[in-house]
Amino acid sequence: MSKIPLLGTGLNGLVGSKFVADFGDIYDFTNLDLRHSQQPTDITNQQQVYTALNNSSAKFVVHMAAYTDVTGAFQQTGDQTAPCYQINVKGTENLVRACNATDKHLIHLSTAYVFDGEKKEAYKETDSTNPIEWYGQTKALAEEVVMKDAKTWTILRIDQPFRNDIFPKVDTLHRIIEGMRSDQLHPQFTDHHFGPTYINDFVKIIDLVIRQRMIGLYHASSGESWTDYEFAKAVNNILQLDFEVRRGSLAKYLKTSRRPYQKNTALNIDKLKKFLDFKPRSIKQAIGETIL
Numbered sequence: 469m470s471k472i473p474l475l476g477t478g479l480n481g482l483v484g485s486k487f488v489a490d491f492g493d494i495y496d497f498t499n500l501d502l503r504h505s506q507q508p509t510d511i512t513n514q515q516q517v518y519t520a521l522n523n524s525s526a527k528f529v530v531h532m533a534a535y536t537d538v539t540g541a542f543q544q545t546g547d548q549t550a551p552c553y554q555i556n557v558k559g560t561e562n563l564v565r566a567c568n569a570t571d572k573h574l575i576h577l578s579t580a581y582v583f584d585g586e587k588k589e590a591y592k593e594t595d596s597t598n599p600i601e602w603y604g605q606t607k608a609l610a611e612e613v614v615m616k617d618a619k620t621w622t623i624l625r626i627d628q629p630f631r632n633d634i635f636p637k638v639d640t641l642h643r644i645i646e647g648m649r650s651d652q653l654h655p656q657f658t659d660h661h662f663g664p665t666y667i668n669d670f671v672k673i674i675d676l677v678i679r680q681r682m683i684g685l686y687h688a689s690s691g692e693s694w695t696d697y698e699f700a701k702a703v704n705n706i707l708q709l710d711f712e713v714r715r716g717s718l719a720k721y722l723k724t725s726r727r728p729y730q731k732n733t734a735l736n737i738d739k740l741k742k743f744l745d746f747k748p749r750s751i752k753q754a755i756g757e758t759i760l
């Protein structure tokens with residue numbers, strides 16, 4: 469069977485590279501990337517984005533490129549000429565325009581950081597966004613551009629993605645493992661909740677969106693809610709790392725930090741569940757699959 473042509477941005481990244489690794493038999497990927505040997509594409513360059521899309525027969529563009537360094541983004545707060553705004557907002561605007569001009573469906577990756585983190589329960593798609601720092605603000609602006617201007621779109625929001633193998637950009641799970649192994653893991657917050665996303669399963673959701681032509685906004689984490697402390701303890705116990713996890717407090721930490729942190733970024737995935745045709749692993753199962 470011939471492969472389905474598929475355009476993507478950020479296909480070298482933490483999430484994108486796993487999608488390419490696991491779905492290389494099904495999709496013929498073209499990465500719109502600065503490092504591409506024949507046709508480098510900077511998504512902040514409208515002409516380069518249009519040319520790349522116009523040259524492709526792909527019906528879908530999976531947009532995963534982003535400026536993802538949240539602390540680095542905070543230092544750029546309000547600066548629309550700096551990389552965070554240019555990549556996250558301008559880059560997305562360029563993709564929306566080019567998708568519209570070439571009749572392609574845009575699948576846009578977003579984040580739970582579009583919320584303020586004040587809600588006690590997991591966030592639903594119907595909850596209002598209210599980002600509290602620059603990365604979240606630029607990602608919320610990007611979502612607005614997609615929802616308002618794209619002719620046909622899907623947005624997938626995730627939180628704290630991790631994968632089972634080691635990747636150069638250290639994810640939530642591997643940061644904890646490294647911290648334990650070097651005996652430098654900070655006390656873990658008992659008052660910070662998040663919604664871990666197992667990338668090995670999330671990439672199947674991207675494929676599902678394409679196969680089932682799902683449109684609109686979906687939360688696409690594991691649907692579980694964990695504190696940093698409970699998550700670190702589970703990593704320690706399941707992987708038998710023999711480390712004593714200490715309790716910490718986000719509330720206390722926030723008194724010393726200039727950068728704001730959301731207290732809760734867990735996501736409710738009931739809307740997505742109606743479409744799932746595979747059984748995603750629980751977070752405990754996912755941790756158990758870690759390649760040490």
Ligand SMILES: NC(=O)c1ccc[n+]([C@@H]2O[C@H](COP(=O)([O-])OP(=O)(O)OC[C@H]3O[C@@H](n4cnc5c(N)ncnc54)[C@H](OP(=O)(O)O)[C@@H]3O)[C@@H](O)[C@H]2O)c1
Pocket residue numbers: 477478479480481482483484500501502503509510511512531532533534535536555559577578579580607626627628629637
């Ligand atoms: N990581 C998280 O904690 C997290 C949490 C929630 C949501 N998300 C969202 O999930 C998506 C994927 O995140 P990730 O962690 O996989 O990202 P990542 O590992 O930081 O990779 C970002 C990618 O963007 C590409 N890129 C950056 N600037 C570009 C430009 N001007 N033109 C073309 N490509 C450019 C990079 O290309 P090079 O490799 O060539 O530099 C890289 O492949 C993003 O939309 C992010 O906002 C991530």
